[in-house]
Amino acid sequence: MIRIELHRRSSPSATLRLLSPVIGLALAVITGAIMFSLMGKNPATALYIYFIEPLTEAWSVHELLIKAAPLILMGAGLSICYLSNNWNIGAEGQFIMGALAGSIFPVLFTDFQNPLVLPLMIGFAMVGGALWAGIPALLKARFNTNEILVSLMLVYIAERVLDYLVRGPWRNPGGMNFPESVRFHDFARMPEILPADGRANIGIIIAIVVAVALWFMLSRTLKGFEIRVLGTSPRAGRFAGFSSRGMVFFSFLIAGACAGLAGIIEVAGASAQLRPIISPGYGFTAIIVAFLGRLNPLGAILAGFILALTYLGGEAAQISLQVSDKVSRVFQGALLLYILAADTLVHYRIRIAARPRADKPDVPRQTSEKGA
């Protein structure tokens, strides 16, 4: 009988740690090809439309930059959370609350128009996102609640708050009863980079600068060391005099501020107003960005562009192939699944075995330290 066995490696493979996202990406593309052919589309054409065509025109590259900015920001922020072993799943909610906090100025104080507005909006957005992320942090640090559940549920609350505001108090009085806020005035907009051939704004520059700054903090400073130590070995972290509780707040607030910043970049950039839905699931896709980027903020930059491409490809496929844009969700889900599966190879090697089945040892393995 042939069986596939997993054998633990003596030390994690550095090569496979880098290769695993590539394997995941390749498998996701193959899955995409199978999916398209099952739908009766030519997989080669479909994949071209999905992955290549969006990169061939200038306006579409601008769209890529617009979508990549929030993904990079949140992916980099979430990397900090995940490295420190804090599982913030609620970036989507922090994104919305950041957007709302930043929108106070253009929506409620429409007469306040000067160059100070945009910096204030950015500051408020970061604080808003951080405060929303502070709720699961506080509950975890104080009452030991599960941050995955709390941060996720707060996403749905944030969505209701946004929905209520744009249908109620923040609705544009001159907007024919559409559920929208007023359009933001020019001082409240993200400046565009090359207005001549597309609408990409400085958001992408901010995102890359923030990601590089977070990378620098992680790899060069004592705080970054603290994040990595507490994430892998909390007891050693305590021995070093680091506070796990402090790290819960630090990581959540950083990720929340990044998400809030992404939120205001989105509403003050591409959409220029608040609507009931301001994000096509960026906050959740950012989780994939963080893992595809190997929890490294620099990796998140590359991963952010790749995931942004899946959104664009989904829109293109909808138009050219008449398939649902849910295709991009399927693709993103498959990608995360494959990366996490391929990560098994970092710690285990696969062996095809034909010898008789050995029973599972019923005793725990001895620690390697004591063993020979």
Add this chain to the structure above:
Amino acid sequence: MTPTGPDMLLSLRGLSKSFGTFKANDAVDLDIRPGEIHALLGENGAGKSTFVKMLYGALQPDAGEIAWRGTPVAIPSPAHARQLGIGMVFQHFSLFEALTVAENVAVALPGDIPLRKIASDLEQVSRAYGLPLRANARVYDLSVGQRQRIEIVRCLLQEPDLVIMDEPTSVLTPQECEDLFGVLRKLASEGKAILYISHKLEEVRALCERATILRHGKVVGSCIPRDETAGSIARMMVGADIHEVRHARAEIDRSAPLLSVNGLSLPPRDTFATALKRISFDLYPGEIAGIAGIAGNGQSELFDVLSGEETVARADTVSLLGEPVGTRDIAARRAMGAVFISEERLGHATVPTLALSENVFLTRHSVNPGLRRGQLLDRAAARRELDRITETMDVRKSAPDPAAQSLSGGNLQKFIVGREVLDAPKVIVVNQPTWGVDAGSAASIRQTLIDLAAGGAAVLVISQDLDELFEIADTLAAIAEGHLSPFVPASQTDRNAIGLKMSGVAGEEHRAS
């Protein structure tokens, strides 16, 4: 070597096992006769565990033959080993604390035997061998010695012809050891063979008829332990003379303590932790104080309070250099010149996956100003510090800056000790300094502690190893169930007296009076 005869219970020829390029076992030969107690000796890392795992079916040899009662066999799994009649008692217990003794035995037995039958069988076996056990006792209520009895009885219920025991006495008091030896002799007299793995030489001399010695994965000799001295066996194990620890004892000035504990009581952190009860002592410059005790009697709880990982409500419960620090954290205490060496090398004293130079930052980041420029880490300085540690402590490593987890226990412990002591600390608190460390490294670590005390530092050594404590400590106390006996000069006590205190008997009297 004797030829494989039918009278041999087990014969191994040319057993080899490699992990990558590392030969853990290299053509090992061994014969075991029915009814003998055979010692397998070797330092940590000599290949004992690999060898035993192959015998018990948990690892497969790359080459070599195993003959059981003269017939060549393969042992693909522990279940096969048990079927053949090979049983094993592990050094680290695999018991469910929340289950009863009978339930713990039941989960390990094959088939569907009613719990009531298991309970009666187990009480019968335990009585027959003088290993008293109550079948419906919950494991969390039991002492370490009693837990080991469960493991032994569990093994005996499967009626093995060969029992492998992996360092069984490392968790026992001297009195418990004697009881265990009685059981093992009884088993041997019934014709069961015992493969006894240890590095405690006196014990092997008292118990075992023959010994096989492993070094670097090879058999380097065999002997009849009774005819040898501990020193001559140690030479075979280490391949060189272990240098004697030098002790230059000076008069201790008992005017100003460097470390004081004053009426420390602490409720248990969780169900399985130990409460600390009214602990008080003073530690003076130049003094090495030893705390003996069996694992799990409050040593790690005490260590955490001393280090500041666990702070207490009253500041004057713990004082460093005369200053109350009970409410200050570990970083503040390090800044005052105290260092702490914890029992767990991986995951507590070091981060296993991080490089050694990064592990230098772990405890020194706020004490050694050279390691940082503002908030930025100076990695070059950390590597220089690592070189200094490597050189002073003779740390052997495979690469210039490997991950902590890739070092052997002894070398990692030398790194940890070096990291803490190179900046002339005033107070050293160390928990199990040489646990699982090879004899050569252990001697150099003990010498380091003695030199520190000679230089005027106060050293507190918490250890399960009585030989070690008698070798280096000036004063001795024992901890039992969170209760610390008064310190007495090492010269005025002996193993038996300390052993009694470790078992809590003396403590009971103390409390009753």
